[in-house]
Amino acid sequence: MKAIFDADANYAVRAGGHSGMKGWNNVDGGVLISFSAMTAVSYDPSRDTITLEPGIVWADAVEGLQSQGVAAVGARFNDVGTGFLLGGGISFLSPSQGYGADNNVELDVVLVNGTLVTATVDNEYADLFKALKGGANRFGIVTRFEVRAVHTGTADDKSWFGGLITYPPSSHGALLSATAHFAHNSTDPNAVLLSSYNNVANSIVGNAYMFYNGTIAQFNRTFAEFLSIPQSTSSLGPMSYIDIDNILASSTDESGHLQLMAGTALEGKAAGEDIDSWLQTYDLWNNYSTTFADQLTFGVLAISPVPQPQILAGRQKGGNAMNPPLKGFANLMFQIALPIADSDLSDEMISAREDYLQRSLQTDIFAPHLRAPTDAGFPINMNEHDVTQDAFETYGELELLKSTYAKYDPTGFNLAHTDGPFGLG
Ligand SMILES: Cc1cc2nc3c(=O)[nH]c(=O)nc-3n(C[C@H](O)[C@H](O)[C@H](O)COP(=O)(O)OP(=O)(O)OC[C@H]3O[C@@H](n4cnc5c(N)ncnc54)[C@H](O)[C@@H]3O)c2cc1C
The missing domain is CATH 3.40.462.20 (Vanillyl-alcohol Oxidase; Chain A, domain 3)
Structure with a gap:
């Protein structure tokens, strides 16, 4: 990202590649950062959290953890990727857990100038942490999502x-x-x-x-x-929750x-x-x-x-x-x-x-x-x-988004060099 910033180049980021927003996850004549090789998922019982690398799709995230009886709040279609979390994310677990992004605990974020920071709900990057719950691809590149684990049970738990x-x-x-x-x-x-x-x-x-x-x-x-x-x-x-998650399969x-x-x-x-x-x-x-x-x-x-x-x-x-x-x-x-x-x-x-x-x-x-x-x-x-x-424009926290964007990307590089939602400039 530092090289892209210094070269004043256009770029795009792709995780699951499932976005219906034409142009957001691809770039003509620029650099595409693809997470297709970063697909790990793990559960940490001591923190009761799940760590997702951004290239994983939800079917694999659910399958990889089901034997441990936990799941992240993820998409209803199996082939959707973690970009879901950046856009908010409506899940079959949402009525009890909130939007997918509400369950973020700790995010590693590469800022537009290449600086790597870790954002949580109460550290110095708390504003960035909140903006990333719905702010899509405008606030940095997330390289690690640590999210709350939901104790959904195994495939045999028909609760x-x-x-x-x-x-x-x-x-x-x-x-x-x-x-x-x-x-x-x-x-x-x-x-x-x-x-x-x-x-x-x-x-x-x-x-x-x-x-x-x-x-x-x-x-x-x-x-x-x-x-x-x-x-x-x-x-x-x-x-079981696994049955529910499989009901829509691939789109x-x-x-x-x-x-x-x-x-x-x-x-x-x-x-x-x-x-x-x-x-x-x-x-x-x-x-x-x-x-x-x-x-x-x-x-x-x-x-x-x-x-x-x-x-x-x-x-x-x-x-x-x-x-x-x-x-x-x-x-x-x-x-x-x-x-x-x-x-x-x-x-x-x-x-x-x-x-x-x-x-x-x-x-x-x-x-x-x-x-x-x-x-x-x-x-x-x-x-x-x-x-x-x-x-x-329809968000309740538009002003927070605008000020947070101006703080973390003062030259407006992201808005100028990658496609995504508008209205922050
Ligand atoms: C058939 C279908 C079913 C769907 N079902 C649901 C659903 O149940 N609930 C729901 O809320 N949404 C749903 N969606 C929408 C889906 O959540 C979004 O399209 C989501 O952005 C896809 O994420 P992705 O990683 O697959 O996509 P990508 O196309 O890879 O990424 C989407 C956007 O996020 C950006 N991005 C991805 N990863 C990163 C990253 N790590 N850092 C910074 N930017 C990044 C990309 O640049 C792009 O702008 C559905 C979409 C389709 C087509």
């Missing part, structure tokens, strides 16, 4: 109950309502939900991945609204895909309140994925509730850059995947995505609703947005 229920199109509105209600109501750190709608070749399926760290009776009570909706398939049962096959995302945030809704903003988002996604179904491998609308206990857990662990208000909300991700060979989107597909993202409207694909709503005051998910979106 959870849950699984996947799929829903036919006639139930999609009800699934959306139940999800909005869960985001608003859930105060139970043991309850975990991920809802999604998947369009593959114009066959649209609604999914609710639901897990409860407890008994079947507690599961049934917590997810009663979801259980009452007419279903297509149901596969529920006792599960695409090995031929590789271009994946693009767009992120919004909506406040949860109490029963009886209208869910118009949620329905509008669903309609927009539905229009897009149906219109372009022939070109897409798949189109997904994934809805990740961020319930109150997740927000509280983050605050109790020192706070993060997102710093959401203490109100249940959800991050909604509109995702498309195309085969690598077809990765040049047509002009119409690009314009329609831009319309969704509230740019000046160029198509009528989204009429009559036109653009995706997002509720002010709630952070969008840095890990699941689009390069044109200003995620930092």
Whole structure:
């Protein structure tokens, strides 16, 4: 990094290589720092922490530790890497543990001028430590993550109950309502939900991945609204955390895909309140994925509730850059995947995505609703947005991020020489 700094060169950093943000983990005519050879993971029982080298992907981090009964708070898809932690990170363990990054204990960080520092919640680099909980690739290169261990049990410990229920199109509105209600109501750190709608070749399926760290009776009570909706398939049962972690496996096959995302945030809704903003988002996604179904491998609308206990857990662990208000909300991700060979989107597909993202409207694909709503005051998910979106602007700690960035990179070298989120300059 010192050589890059001195040479005034462009650069990029790559860990798992899974980012949907085009340009962030690669560089044309510059230096790419790849962590593909740094993939170690270990558990230290005396500190009750896990140390991750940045090149590991979550499947290997979970597999490497499962015999010791511990796991780090990591991504829900197995092939995602540790860049997840720099963007905040929404995990199946988040309702009880906070964002992935809330569980950072000690980080080795190479600053932009090549200086290596170790940041913790209460040492002289505490500001940097907090900025790295959501600050993405703007604050330095993390070469070692020491994170809290969660005692999730081994593959034989079936202490959870849950699984996947799929829903036919006639139930999609009800699934959306139940999800909005869960985001608003859930105060139970043991309850975990991920809802999604998947369009593959114009066959649209609604999914609710639901897990409860407890008994079947507690599961049934917590997810009663979801259980009452007419279903297509149901596969529920006792599960270990390892089973849960494997439920989504890899996101695409090995031929590789271009994946693009767009992120919004909506406040949860109490029963009886209208869910118009949620329905509008669903309609927009539905229009897009149906219109372009022939070109897409798949189109997904994934809805990740961020319930109150997740927000509280983050605050109790020192706070993060997102710093959401203490109100249940959800991050909604509109995702498309195309085969690598077809990765040049047509002009119409690009314009329609831009319309969704509230740019000046160029198509009528989204009429009559036109653009995706997002509720002010709630952070969008840095890990699941689009390069044109200003995620930092939605963060609760934008001013802290700006001052911390100016302190550690006074010449603005990182902003000038590597692609990543904007809004700090
Ligand atoms: C299908 C799919 C499923 C996903 N599921 C989830 C999910 O469940 N929850 C969630 O929160 N997110 C999820 N994500 C988003 C994912 O967390 C982010 O894309 C994340 O940035 C990927 O990390 P990576 O290491 O694989 O990626 P990379 O592309 O290698 O890195 C991502 C970014 O972080 C930077 N970076 C990586 N490592 C370092 C480092 N050590 N120091 C400094 N900068 C670094 C890179 O420069 C790049 O800007 C998903 C993404 C996809 C495509």
